[in-house]
Amino acid sequence: MKHNEKYLDALINNDSDIILEIYTKFYPKIASFVLSNKGGSEDAQDIFQDALMYLIYVYQEKSIQINSFEAYLFTICKNNWRRRLKDKKEWVTKEGIYPLADKTTKTSLFILEQQREELYTKNFAKLSENCKDVLTLYFNTMNYSDLLDAFSYNSIDVARHRVFKCRKKLIQLIKGDKNYHTLKE
Amino acid sequence: MNSSEEHTSQKKIDSYLNNTMSTSDRLLFEKEMKNNADLKEDVLLQKSISEVIFNHHVPHIEDSSRDQELAIIKKTLEKEAYQKYNRNIEKAASIYSGKSKKRKFFYFGSIAATVLVFIAVLLFPNEASFETLYAEYSNWDELTSYVEQSESQDEFPKGELLYKEKKYAEAIQFFETYIKDTDTTLYAAGLMYLGASYFKEGDYEKAIETYDVLIHSDSYDNSKGYWYQLLIYLKQKDESKVKATIQIILSDQNNYKYNTVLEMEKDL
Numbered sequence: 039m040k041h042n043e044k045y046l047d048a049l050i051n052n053d054s055d056i057i058l059e060i061y062t063k064f065y066p067k068i069a070s071f072v073l074s075n076k077g078g079s080e081d082a083q084d085i086f087q088d089a090l091m092y093l094i095y096v097y098q099e100k101s102i103q104i105n106s107f108e109a110y111l112f113t114i115c116k117n118n119w120r121r122r123l124k125d126k127k128e129w130v131t132k133e134g135i136y137p138l139a140d141k142t143t144k145t146s147l148f149i150l151e152q153q154r155e156e157l158y159t160k161n162f163a164k165l166s167e168n169c170k171d172v173l174t175l176y177f178n179t180m181n182y183s184d185l186l187d188a189f190s191y192n193s194i195d196v197a198r199h200r201v202f203k204c205r206k207k208l209i210q211l212i213k214g215d216k217n218y219h220t221l222k223e
Numbered sequence: 224m225n226s227s228e229e230h231t232s233q234k235k236i237d238s239y240l241n242n243t244m245s246t247s248d249r250l251l252f253e254k255e256m257k258n259n260a261d262l263k264e265d266v267l268l269q270k271s272i273s274e275v276i277f278n279h280h281v282p283h284i285e286d287s288s289r290d291q292e293l294a295i296i297k298k299t300l301e302k303e304a305y306q307k308y309n310r311n312i313e314k315a316a317s318i319y320s321g322k323s324k325k326r327k328f329f330y331f332g333s334i335a336a337t338v339l340v341f342i343a344v345l346l347f348p349n350e351a352s353f354e355t356l357y358a359e360y361s362n363w364d365e366l367t368s369y370v371e372q373s374e375s376q377d378e379f380p381k382g383e384l385l386y387k388e389k390k391y392a393e394a395i396q397f398f399e400t401y402i403k404d405t406d407t408t409l410y411a412a413g414l415m416y417l418g419a420s421y422f423k424e425g426d427y428e429k430a431i432e433t434y435d436v437l438i439h440s441d442s443y444d445n446s447k448g449y450w451y452q453l454l455i456y457l458k459q460k461d462e463s464k465v466k467a468t469i470q471i472i473l474s475d476q477n478n479y480k481y482n483t484v485l486e487m488e489k490d491l
Contacts, residue, residue: 049308049311049312050308052307052308052311054311054314054315054318057311057312057315058315058318058319060315061315061316061319062319065319083316083320086316087309087312087313087316090312091300091305091308091309091312094305094308095296095299095300095305099299124278142297142300142301143293143297145300146293146296146297146300147293149296149300150289150292150293150296151275154271154275155275155276158271158272158275158276159275159276162276173277174277177273177276177277177279178277180241198230202229202230202233205233205269206229208272209265209268209269209272212268212272213268
């Protein structure tokens, strides 16, 4: 049995020794990442547990194939921690907007956002290198004139047209992905 | 929609998402979205992409499809199976965190032994009581005798005798073979004696494994597996596993030694 399946099956079949092995092998790396990025050990534990629940969810409900359990687990944890940091910042500036949610709601929200992130990044990666650069620069600056210098376009209209084309392509790819419809069902 | 209309529509979406629309235009645009499901889908998708890939903060827009998705996921997570997965993960986290604390503790192993003992008393006040509890409750020598109950052609008494004569290695050999015949009425008893023999030989890992088999069997006596595992964890002074196993036993009043474990928990 492949390692990936071994770990996923253990999570589903409650093989306590293997689940403990998952902690022993992978948790220290996640904890070290969270602790060195403004987090505490409780955050690390929370992030890690959410990631394991996410893996169970997509394995059970979406039958996904995982190439590397470790790499995937680490990416999920990193994404979740980045999002939480962003939310924390927004809580500070917009206190009161976000109601306190119970643990299941928080985990559900994380699963939803992680699924969307995977859908978008997977399709973003399918764009041409030029489109990726154009969109990244545009969304970072929200300014067409910055694209003139970077890509030697003749006019704002050309830059605007290029952003329009690339964005349209990305939207088409996402809408054409079978997971987009699963997410919407 | 032709290309020029598409451009115009995109401009509107941009200014709506970037919050640069005038209030009246905004109200008009929101009205348009209400009547045009495709437009609303595009706006929500672009908002989501902008937030997720490019990390932008976009003003809140009512999104019923997102709320529905969230409700579906939440409903799935509330199912008993998922609640169980969650409990299993939490249990592993608690065992891991206990072990990890102990590992950190033993990192300072080079410090003089007397200091270690002193710290151990401070950090693990339960260890002394684990020893007391183990001494008080361990019942390895009181395993049920099946000599009278077994059928005349059954070999079981031979193994039981080996165990009672403290010939544990031979008992292990006997019961390993015995339990392969899972049709026997004394299958669970065989596992109990096999686990006990491993324990007496000092192979705690194998003993725990054997009791896991008993726990997962459909035997009427399967909860005895938890009790013997608890004794082993007490012997090993494994605080987190002792606590976790106590919780398992106390989760069902029909479990073997439920009342004893209730008393034990109070002592801890």
